[in-house]
Every structure is written in C-alpha cells, then in structure tokens.
Amino acid sequence: xxxxxxxCLVAGIVTCVDAQxxxxxxxxxxxxxxxxxxxxxxxxxxxKDWGADYDKDAEVPKGVNESExxxxxxxxxxxxxxxxxxxxxxxxxxxxxxxxxxPRGSTVRFxxxxxxxxxxxxxxxxGAFDIxxxxxxxxxxxxxxxxxxxxxxxxHPRMNGYIVVAPNNFFAQADGKGKYKISGLxxxxxxxxxxxxxxxxxxxxxxxxxxxxxxxxVNL
Ligand SMILES: [Cu+2]
Numbered sequence: 117x118x119x120x121x122x123x124c125l126v127a128g129i130v131t132c133v134d135a136q137x138x139x140x141x142x143x144x145x146x147x148x149x150x151x152x153x154x155x156x157x158x159x160x161x162x163x164k165d166w167g168a169d170y171d172k173d174a175e176v177p178k179g180v181n182e183s184e185x186x187x188x189x190x191x192x193x194x195x196x197x198x199x200x201x202x203x204x205x206x207x208x209x210x211x212x213x214x215x216x217x218x219p220r221g222s223t224v225r226f227x228x229x230x231x232x233x234x235x236x237x238x239x240x241x242x243g244a245f246d247i248x249x250x251x252x253x254x255x256x257x258x259x260x261x262x263x264x265x266x267x268x269x270x271x272h273p274r275m276n277g278y279i280v281v282a283p284n285n286f287f288a289q290a291d292g293k294g295k296y297k298i299s300g301l302x303x304x305x306x307x308x309x310x311x312x313x314x315x316x317x318x319x320x321x322x323x324x325x326x327x328x329x330x331x332x333x334v335n336l
Pocket of ligand 1: 209271272
C-alpha cells in the first residue's frame with residue numbers, strides 16, 4: 117500500500133486508481149422511436165443592431181446517429197466529483213456539443229462563435245439559469261447540482277441542447293454505435309442510469325468486479 121501511495125505521488129496524479137477497480141462496458145440500443153427535438157418557449161428581444169427573425173432555420177445536424185447522445189451515469193454523490201472547466205460553443209445557431217456532460221461542480225464557458233447575439237437559458241429544475249444575451253465574448257456558469265438540463269437560446273427557439281451534470285466522475289457518452297465504457301470504478305454494486313434526451317431513461321443495478329469488466333447492454 118505504501119509503495120502504491122508513493123507511486124501516485126511520483127506520477128503526480130491527483131486521483132489514484134484504486135487497485136480494486138473494474139470497468140462497466142456495453143452497448144446501448146435505441147429501440148423506441150425518439151421524440152422530436154424540443155423548441156424553446158422563451159423569447160428574448162435581440163438588441164437593435166441585429167434584427168433577429170426568431171429563426172426559421174433548421175438547427176438539427178444531419179447524419180447524426182442518435183445513440184451518441186446517450187449518457188451513462190453511475191448514480192451516487194459519495195463518489196468523487198472533480199470539477200472541470202469546459203466550453204459549450206454556439207455556432208451556426210447550433211449548440212456544440214449537443215449533449216455536454218460534466219461532473220457536479222464544473223464550470224461551463226459559453227462561447228458565441230457567430231457574429232450575432234445568442235443567449236442560453238434552461239427552465240429545468242434544479243439548476244434553471246439564464247445568462248442573458250451576449251455576443252463576441254463568452255459567459256460562464258457553475259453547475260453544482262446533478263441534473264439533466266435542457267437548454268435553449270431565447271433568440272433562436274430551435275437551438276436546443278443539454279447540459280448533463282453528473283453526480284460524480286463516473287460517466288460516459290455512447291459512441292455512434294452505442295458503445296460505452298466507464299473505467300476505474302471501485303468494486304461494488306451501483307445504480308447506473310442510461311439517459312437520452314428524447315426517450316425514456318432506464319436505471320439498472322450493476323455489480324462491478326474488483327478487476328476486469330462487467331458488460332451491461334441496455335435497450336432504451
Ligand atoms: Cu441564439
């Protein structure tokens with residue numbers, strides 16, 4: 117144990133990987149039809165120097181495999197949550213990424229890369245917020261409560277995205293084929309939630325081994 121602690125110190129890593137830790141891997145399949153994208157209800161007046169049309173443009177990225185919007189979270193706020201600072205970009209009237217996942221306590225920096233105004237707000241509770249309209253710079257906000265926040269732009273109601281505030285560091289986003297991996301989880305039994313913005317989420321019990329991995333496939 118002493119040697120393990122020393123190794124961590126030398127390597128300079130903040131969180132040492134527990135020797136008794138396993139991974140959760142699997143595939144998420146979307147078997148139910150996903151809902152239409154949400155449209156925001158709040159309308160924020162643009163400033164006078166830019167005549168907003170409340171956009172008739174489409175903001176739905178084409179050719180996206182919906183499975184990559186799935187978030188897999190290990191529930192429980194006793195596991196460590198290491199705050200991060202990450203960017204959420206508004207460009208071409210689209211939130212990028214569409215689904216952003218951060219550990220609880222993280223700061224999200226909203227970056228407007230268009231040459232006109234945007235806004236970001238959410239009415240999801242807990243954690244509703246509104247950063248007001250802005251342009252040519254960034255705003256930031258800290259997210260301290262675990263929740264999946266549906267976000268919109270008050271100037272472009274069809275701009276829709278999500279900030280998922282995970283309760284701890286143990287989460288993953290599925291790839292385009294629905295595959296995911298959560299690494300280095302202390303051995304034990306956990307509730308694991310499979311969330312997607314446009315279908316019902318599902319929570320399952322997963323037993324994580326002391327070494328190696330457990331496979332948990334889910335149909336949403
Ligand atoms: Cu906007």
